[in-house]
Amino acid sequence: MLNRTAGQTISDETRQRVLQAVAELDYRPNRAAQGLRQGRSATIGFVSHDVDFGVFAASAIKGAHEVSVRHGNLLLLVNTGASKRQAAQLVGDLLDRQVDALIFAASGTKSVVLPEGAGRVPTILLNCFAPDDSTPSILPDEVRGGREATQALLDLGHRDIAYLTGTVSSWATKARLRGFRQALRGAGLDPRGHTVLPGNYHADSGYALARKLLRRGSLPTAIMCGNDRMAVGAILALLEAGVRVPEDVSVMGYDDQFQLAAEIHPALSTVRLPYDAMGRLAAEQLAAGGPAVQTGRTLVHCPLVMRDSTAAPARSARSARSARG
Amino acid sequence: MLNRTAGQTISDETRQRVLQAVAELDYRPNRAAQGLRQGRSATIGFVSHDVDFGVFAASAIKGAHEVSVRHGNLLLLVNTGASKRQAAQLVGDLLDRQVDALIFAASGTKSVVLPEGAGRVPTILLNCFAPDDSTPSILPDEVRGGREATQALLDLGHRDIAYLTGTVSSWATKARLRGFRQALRGAGLDPRGHTVLPGNYHADSGYALARKLLRRGSLPTAIMCGNDRMAVGAILALLEAGVRVPEDVSVMGYDDQFQLAAEIHPALSTVRLPYDAMGRLAAEQLAAGGPAVQTGRTLVHCPLVMRDSTAAPARSARSARSARG
DNA sequence: CTGAAAGCGCTAACAT
DNA sequence: ATGTTAGCGCTTTCAG
Numbered sequence: 001m002l003n004r005t006a007g008q009t010i011s012d013e014t015r016q017r018v019l020q021a022v023a024e025l026d027y028r029p030n031r032a033a034q035g036l037r038q039g040r041s042a043t044i045g046f047v048s049h050d051v052d053f054g055v056f057a058a059s060a061i062k063g064a065h066e067v068s069v070r071h072g073n074l075l076l077l078v079n080t081g082a083s084k085r086q087a088a089q090l091v092g093d094l095l096d097r098q099v100d101a102l103i104f105a106a107s108g109t110k111s112v113v114l115p116e117g118a119g120r121v122p123t124i125l126l127n128c129f130a131p132d133d134s135t136p137s138i139l140p141d142e143v144r145g146g147r148e149a150t151q152a153l154l155d156l157g158h159r160d161i162a163y164l165t166g167t168v169s170s171w172a173t174k175a176r177l178r179g180f181r182q183a184l185r186g187a188g189l190d191p192r193g194h195t196v197l198p199g200n201y202h203a204d205s206g207y208a209l210a211r212k213l214l215r216r217g218s219l220p221t222a223i224m225c226g227n228d229r230m231a232v233g234a235i236l237a238l239l240e241a242g243v244r245v246p247e248d249v250s251v252m253g254y255d256d257q258f259q260l261a262a263e264i265h266p267a268l269s270t271v272r273l274p275y276d277a278m279g280r281l282a283a284e285q286l287a288a289g290g291p292a293v294q295t296g297r298t299l300v301h302c303p304l305v306m307r308d309s310t311a312a313p314a315r316s317a318r319s320a321r322s323a324r325g
Numbered sequence: 326m327l328n329r330t331a332g333q334t335i336s337d338e339t340r341q342r343v344l345q346a347v348a349e350l351d352y353r354p355n356r357a358a359q360g361l362r363q364g365r366s367a368t369i370g371f372v373s374h375d376v377d378f379g380v381f382a383a384s385a386i387k388g389a390h391e392v393s394v395r396h397g398n399l400l401l402l403v404n405t406g407a408s409k410r411q412a413a414q415l416v417g418d419l420l421d422r423q424v425d426a427l428i429f430a431a432s433g434t435k436s437v438v439l440p441e442g443a444g445r446v447p448t449i450l451l452n453c454f455a456p457d458d459s460t461p462s463i464l465p466d467e468v469r470g471g472r473e474a475t476q477a478l479l480d481l482g483h484r485d486i487a488y489l490t491g492t493v494s495s496w497a498t499k500a501r502l503r504g505f506r507q508a509l510r511g512a513g514l515d516p517r518g519h520t521v522l523p524g525n526y527h528a529d530s531g532y533a534l535a536r537k538l539l540r541r542g543s544l545p546t547a548i549m550c551g552n553d554r555m556a557v558g559a560i561l562a563l564l565e566a567g568v569r570v571p572e573d574v575s576v577m578g579y580d581d582q583f584q585l586a587a588e589i590h591p592a593l594s595t596v597r598l599p600y601d602a603m604g605r606l607a608a609e610q611l612a613a614g615g616p617a618v619q620t621g622r623t624l625v626h627c628p629l630v631m632r633d634s635t636a637a638p639a640r641s642a643r644s645a646r647s648a649r650g
Numbered sequence: 651c652t653g654a655a656a657g658c659g660c661t662a663a664c665a666t
Numbered sequence: 667a668t669g670t671t672a673g674c675g676c677t678t679t680c681a682g
Contacts, residue, residue: 061378077400092353098355354675360658
């Protein structure tokens with residue numbers, strides 16, 4: 001009666017009596033028992049497959065949590081420390097606790113093989129994908145992100161853009177770099193004429209790479225960075241050398257990192273990695289009864305966020321002209 | 326038998342048969358049913374009482390998760406968005422799911438009143454405390470942290486130290502400031518002679534405050550910041566003005582923020598906010614059967630981490646002398 | 651030492 | 667319209 005089964009009737013009087021008793025005893029149904037009976041726990045397993053969950057796992061969790069709660073589900077959280085063995089173990093623990101579904105998230109987009117048994121409940125991969133795409137996955141559209149960031153710089157009038165990349169072996173780096181080259185080519189420029197320096201996503205690699213650029217004598221008018229942390233590192237190096245951002249050179253980040261990109265001076269122009277939206281999407285599909293139709297990869301747009309670290313190039317007469325025109 | 330009840334005996338032959346069946350059917354006990362029967366779910370509720378969980382909640386969760394798993398428990402995670410109503414609701418949801426214990430965590434140390442019902446299971450407050458200290462809580466020792474950071478600067482030879490604070494109304498800010506003044510007084514200095522500028526923990530407030538310092542004409546030899554983000558903001562302002570860190574002025578952060586403090590250039594000297602250790606401690610106490618003996622507040626040490634953003638002051642003859650002596 | 655049975659708290663199906 | 671019952675998967679107790 002408390003669950004209002006359809007097609008059931010009950011007299012008003014009885015209902016009142018029950019409701020009053022509920023209030024008086026302050027009765028709360030035992031959801032474990034309920035779950036046992038109904039075969040669903042109203043609980044979703046969230047696996048963070050990473051050494052430690054950083055800012056990104058946190059946003060994804062927040063997004064997933066938000067919509068899960070709205071659907072009456074709670075998140076059973078687990079962190080694998082990026083270990084395959086731990087992943088298998090913990091997914092088992094989750095399954096034993098009868099989770100209704102699984103979100104398997106990695107930070108640092110990559111290919112993962114799901115621990116066996118995971119297939120026994122609806123599963124969605126977040127920021128990672130199965131080698132054969134047999135499990136539906138949600139991924140950021142990094143190629144487009146890289147392209148649009150580059151395009152924004154191009155539109156500002158920049159023609160000489162350097163790219164300080166993140167870890168080159170990573171999926172995200174490759175994708176963003178591809179977008180970079182696409183945009184360049186689209187503007188009739190030869191990507192090979194543009195400096196690409198390999199970094200590793202850490203702030204200090206942005207610093208080191210920017211110094212390398214500085215040492216060469218001639219700076220590009222704009223610098224794309226593997227992520228916001230590298231952008232901060234690069235800005236530090238630039239400032240230290242007396243180079244102004246964005247007056248002398250524009251800097252573009254990536255991630256729109258929480259409590260960093262918007263707060264730094266100058267506020268970073270960047271591309272937003274929509275982990276919260278991705279988490280929300282995953283939880284939504286799961287709440288709608290599993291990733292029914294969903295197969296393969298779902299690409300989520302990474303919106304460009306223009307702030308103060310980018311501007312039209314000032315030095316080159318040519319770009320200044322085209323910026324004005 | 327699978328649980329090896331003490332005082333039970335079983336024949337070797339039967340044991341083998343059972344074990345084999347388990348292996349063949351790849352049987353996994355249903356922990357929901359187990360929990361129903363035994364009255365414990367092997368699940369701990371983790372409440373993040375904050376708008377969104379940032380880096381700190383993440384470390385606390387990681388720490389708590391780590392030791393929980395070691396004890397066979399999993400974390401049921403919930404985020405209240407800092408809303409009292411949501412907190413009450415979600416704690417209810419957690420309790421309905423029969424969590425064995427509760428960790429109630431806030432980022433931004435503050436006083437909280439626990440939603441009623443929370444008292445029905447062992448509960449520990451993380452980074453927050455009850456107004457009357459009726460619930461045991463785990464807090465960072467901010468006074469000591471502020472004091473030791475200041476002392477480190479003093480030991481380096483600094484005598485003119487400015488403090489760019491975090492949000493002044495916050496518990497942490499007040500505590501760190503108290504430590505700052507204690508250290509100053511301990512060195513025979515008058516705190517009133519030292520500049521204290523109120524900020525808000527955001528990177529841009531560090532930037533703005535440092536500029537204010539710059540505009541005054543005479544810089545202190547060292548700057549303490551409310552946190553690492555403010556320190557980064559301050560460094561940005563300093564560099565922009567041609568002031569070198571740490572050659573011209575030392576900068577001290579607070580938090581030892583993941584992927585920031587150690588990676589920035591210069592690497593930040595700071596005080597580590599041990600959220601992971603605090604999470605571990607909470608989970609440990611809970612696993613040991615509730616915060617039995619534990620009452621009132623447990624203060625966790627915030628270790629000083631000296632890196633490259635601090636050095637002996639160079640300009641003042643007096644401080645240079647005492648540094649050498 | 652092994653097997654059977656009761657019951658954790660709940661809900662769905664069925665009698666009344 | 668209300669009351670009763672069986673059983674979700676497990677553990678504990680009690681007979682055999």
